[in-house]
Every structure is written in structure tokens, then in C-alpha cells.
Amino acid sequence: MEFHEYPDREMMMLRLAQRISSELGESLRANGRATLSVPGGTTPGPVFDTLSGVDMDWSQVCVVLNDERWVAEDNPRSNTRLLRERLLRAKAAPAKLIPLRADTPTPEEALDGLIEGLVPHLPISVLLLGMGEDMHTASLFPGADNLEAALAADAPPLMAMRAKAAGEPRITLTAPVLRAALRVHVLITGAAKRAAIERAAKLSPREAPIACVLDQAQVHWAE
Numbered sequence: 001m002e003f004h005e006y007p008d009r010e011m012m013m014l015r016l017a018q019r020i021s022s023e024l025g026e027s028l029r030a031n032g033r034a035t036l037s038v039p040g041g042t043t044p045g046p047v048f049d050t051l052s053g054v055d056m057d058w059s060q061v062c063v064v065l066n067d068e069r070w071v072a073e074d075n076p077r078s079n080t081r082l083l084r085e086r087l088l089r090a091k092a093a094p095a096k097l098i099p100l101r102a103d104t105p106t107p108e109e110a111l112d113g114l115i116e117g118l119v120p121h122l123p124i125s126v127l128l129l130g131m132g133e134d135m136h137t138a139s140l141f142p143g144a145d146n147l148e149a150a151l152a153a154d155a156p157p158l159m160a161m162r163a164k165a166a167g168e169p170r171i172t173l174t175a176p177v178l179r180a181a182l183r184v185h186v187l188i189t190g191a192a193k194r195a196a197i198e199r200a201a202k203l204s205p206r207e208a209p210i211a212c213v214l215d216q217a218q219v220h221w222a223e
């Protein structure tokens, strides 16, 4: 992993948003299209705020979450809700959202349809991941029911996931899709997450799921 330390969070979020927009621009120039995958949770909001104000041909950009919690979109824990409020607005409003959520009681019932919508937009041009202090990324949680299968080289692009630490059922991109991304960034803040990612670098993806991308990741950290 390549580790980037910033003097403060504000500077980090700004620089990272600039970096992501320039990488999306490269993909747009090279291929006429780009796919951006982003985390939910509490950390990436300020990156989304900056990105949403960047001038580019957003109509050719597809945005997909790394993972979604199986809750309705008006639930405060919905990652899709965060995306709509902070990223898919202003200049970024024309971007196409690839859904990771459908109105079914369980993620399993929606999987086939969601995979069908996602596959034409792979590989991911720019992947931004978050990480929990337990070293989960996307919804690849240590000890999760489908973790082993989601880490396998022949995993489908999306899987349902349940874990004690996850709360509600989840749907998540799997390791092969994350590893096939052309550029990989991990955004983390605070001393505990720094210690966790340093620990993860010495562990297997089964013990520390973030480890499945660390060999190719740029890690961005501020206190």
C-alpha cells in the first residue's frame, strides 16, 4: 500500500476529491465513460461535497456504492440516501446511479437484477473505499456469513452479507470486483483506523478483509 498522510481532514478531503476527479477525467478521455464506486458511512461526505461541484461530463459517469445496508432509502443509515444528498447533485446530478438496493424483503431476492444492472459498467475506473476499525471494507466484515465466498476468485460481483457487527443485512461488491478496479483509494481518519490498517497489512483478507486490496491501494489518512 502507498500511504498518504495529510495535515488535516479538510485538506485530505479536498485533495482526494481533486485526485478522483482527475482520474475520472482520464477515463472519460480514454474511454468516453467512467465508473466510480464509493463507500457509505460517516467518512466520505466532504469528498462528495467537493466532487459534486466539479465540472466534467457527469452524464457519462456511472456511480455505484461499494455496499448497501438493506434499509429503505429514507432510513438515515441508507448509503444511497447519503449519495443522493451529497454526491448526485449540483454538477454531478447527471451521473447515472447503479442501484445496490431494491424493494424486496431480503437482498438475496434482488441479487440477480442488481448484478444485471452492474455488470455492463465494470470494471470500476476509480474505486474509493472506507474501512471500519474492525478492518471491514465495503460490507466484507470479519466473521460474516458469506465472507469466504466473497473473497474467492470466482465470486459473483455482488453478494448478500450478514454479520453481527453489520446490524442489518447488507449487499456488497465482492473481492474480484474490488481487485479489478483500475485505481483504488482507501479513505480513513483517526488513530484507531491507522493502527487497524497497519495491522491489516500483516493479516489475511479472511482476518482483515481490507487486506484484499491493500497491495494496489493508495491509503489516505488524517488525524
Ligand SMILES: O=C1O[C@H](COP(=O)(O)O)[C@@H](O)[C@H](O)[C@H]1O
Pocket (backbone or CB within 6 Å): 038, 039, 040, 041, 042, 043, 044, 066, 067, 068, 069, 079, 129, 130, 131, 132, 133, 137, 138, 139
Ligand atoms: O458500514 C459501513 O462502514 C464502512 C466504514 O464506515 P465509516 O462510518 O467508519 O466511515 C463504509 O466504508 C461502508 O461503505 C459502510 O457501509
